[in-house]
Amino acid sequence: MNAQEVLNELKRRFPNEPEYLQAVTEVLESIEEVYNQYPEFEKLNLVERLCIPDRIFSFRVTWVDDRGNVRTNMGYRIQHSNAIGPYKGGIRFHASVNPSILKFLAFEQTFKNALTTLPMGGAKGGSDFSPRGKSNAEVMRFCQAFVLELWKHIGPDTDVPAGDIGVGGREIAYMFGMYKKLSKEFTGTFTGKGLEFGGSLIRPEATGYGNIYFLLEMLKTKNIDIKGKVCTVSGSGNVAQYTVEKLIELGAKVVTLSDSNGYIYDPDGIDSEKLEYVKELKEMYRGRIREYAEKYNCKYVEGARPWGEKCDIALPSATQNEIGEDDAKTLVANGCIAVSEGANMPSTPAAIEVFQNAKILYAPGKAANAGGVATSGLEMTQNSVRMSWSREEVDAKLKDIMQSIHAQCVKYGAEPDGYINYVKGANIAGFMKVAKTVIVQGIL
Numbered sequence: 001m002n003a004q005e006v007l008n009e010l011k012r013r014f015p016n017e018p019e020y021l022q023a024v025t026e027v028l029e030s031i032e033e034v035y036n037q038y039p040e041f042e043k044l045n046l047v048e049r050l051c052i053p054d055r056i057f058s059f060r061v062t063w064v065d066d067r068g069n070v071r072t073n074m075g076y077r078i079q080h081s082n083a084i085g086p087y088k089g090g091i092r093f094h095a096s097v098n099p100s101i102l103k104f105l106a107f108e109q110t111f112k113n114a115l116t117t118l119p120m121g122g123a124k125g126g127s128d129f130s131p132r133g134k135s136n137a138e139v140m141r142f143c144q145a146f147v148l149e150l151w152k153h154i155g156p157d158t159d160v161p162a163g164d165i166g167v168g169g170r171e172i173a174y175m176f177g178m179y180k181k182l183s184k185e186f187t188g189t190f191t192g193k194g195l196e197f198g199g200s201l202i203r204p205e206a207t208g209y210g211n212i213y214f215l216l217e218m219l220k221t222k223n224i225d226i227k228g229k230v231c232t233v234s235g236s237g238n239v240a241q242y243t244v245e246k247l248i249e250l251g252a253k254v255v256t257l258s259d260s261n262g263y264i265y266d267p268d269g270i271d272s273e274k275l276e277y278v279k280e281l282k283e284m285y286r287g288r289i290r291e292y293a294e295k296y297n298c299k300y301v302e303g304a305r306p307w308g309e310k311c312d313i314a315l316p317s318a319t320q321n322e323i324g325e326d327d328a329k330t331l332v333a334n335g336c337i338a339v340s341e342g343a344n345m346p347s348t349p350a351a352i353e354v355f356q357n358a359k360i361l362y363a364p365g366k367a368a369n370a371g372g373v374a375t376s377g378l379e380m381t382q383n384s385v386r387m388s389w390s391r392e393e394v395d396a397k398l399k400d401i402m403q404s405i406h407a408q409c410v411k412y413g414a415e416p417d418g419y420i421n422y423v424k425g426a427n428i429a430g431f432m433k434v435a436k437t438v439i440v441q442g443i444l
């Protein structure tokens with residue numbers, strides 16, 4: 001089967017998995033040209049083998065809420081590929097989690113991890129449990145119940161989970177604690193751990209910082225200075241916060257943040273003091289972004305995303321499909337020159353087409369947000385040698401990795417007119433690395 005036939009077959013077999021099919025379609029369309037140059041791929045059925053995960057675990061998670069009621073949620077771990085290293089990828093806790101979303105994330109993770117230059121396979125897991133509105137004790141009991149099932153399938157050289165939406169330092173610590181108790185071993189099986197028990201400096205910052213390091217590389221290709229640029233950021237969680245932190249440091253002006261209820265617009269720009277408030281609001285009080293607008297007396301728009309606000313650079317950092325075709329048209333019409341994705345697959349295929357047709361700088365998540373998992377890889381290395389590197393060392397390595405990912409995108413994505421198609425570049429570089437490895441390891 002050629003790439004198009006495989007895609008049709010996947011559509012027939014998994015009709016109820018739109019996010020998975022969306023991610024697969026994007027990759028297969030952009031590798032088709034290269035794929036056709038390798039006739040041996042077809043006989044080996046390589047595309048199908050790379051699109052279907054190695055295995056999927058699903059299980060019931062049973063826990064007790066604060067009122068003594070017994071509750072259930074679904075738990076999942078999708079191990080997509082361990083061709084180039086142990087399975088590696090985050091855990092998402094959000095009411096919307098389902099197999100299609102986790103399959104798209106595990107698939108993307110495999111090629112993203114290949115781009116990092118570090119030896120990591122791809123995986124993703126999670127639950128339809130939402131930590132929002134739950135007490136600390138409830139979150140702890142849920143995390144423990146989740147790991148009671150998950151622990152059998154993970155390990156420092158098998159599969160190493162980390163955070164994602166709804167899973168930050170608090171959840172990782174609870175999961176790590178339970179894993180340690182069950183396995184009777186203190187290992188680096190989770191990344192994003194607290195600094196006191198094996199975590200790496202810069203891991204919390206890494207996805208946001210990495211996205212800006214990637215953005216700087218893109219801007220450099222056009223000799224554009226980031227200083228003074230107006231930026232819109234969506235989300236207000238881990239990725240959004242450290243994206244804003246780096247932008248402030250570099251002299252850019254961030255005017256928006258959001259959560260699932262709405263967005264704030266602060267025309268004066270979010271400064272360091274306001275950002276500290278956001279971090280406290282989100283991490284300690286677990287409040288809503290609306291409260292920012294009340295405190296700083298600025299605009300709050302309920303039920304909307306920030307893409308209608310005029311900006312030079314947009315940094316989607318919340319969730320998948322948060323920029324639709326109309327949003328993309330508005331961004332371009334308002335003079336946006338660059339979109340760099342902190343979130344995974346935040347732009348719909350139609351939105352990506354708008355950005356590329358307008359020839360603006362556009363970086364897909366699997367390239368731009370790879371700094372998070374790359375620094376997880378650095379955490380694994382530090383755990384293996386039982387050492388901790390300094391902030392400067394980790395930050396320098398993160399910068400190097402983001403520059404290397406950018407170079408791979410340019411190598412495989414530069415078009416005859418000079419426009420860099422980062423989607424094509426990232427997909428070809430990631431896919432070819434995994435594909436060649438799968439071939440030499442035999443039919444498995």
Ligand code: NDP
Nearest residue numbers: 164165166235236237238239259260318319343344369372
């Ligand atoms: P957090 O849980 O810390 O923050 C998520 C933010 O996005 C919150 O503000 C949340 O609002 C908002 N959000 C979540 N779901 C939705 C939704 N359905 N609609 C609108 N807003 C939503 O997660 P992260 O910052 O870690 O993750 C953000 C994105 O970055 C995700 O796409 C994730 O996959 C990706 N990513 C994360 C990495 C990491 O290291 N953490 C690495 C690479 C990518 P609310 O509080 O209302 O839910």
Ligand code: 2IT
Nearest residue numbers: 089090162164372373376
């Ligand atoms: O989407 C991602 O790359 C992450 N959520 C981070 C995964 C990791 O293993 O650090």
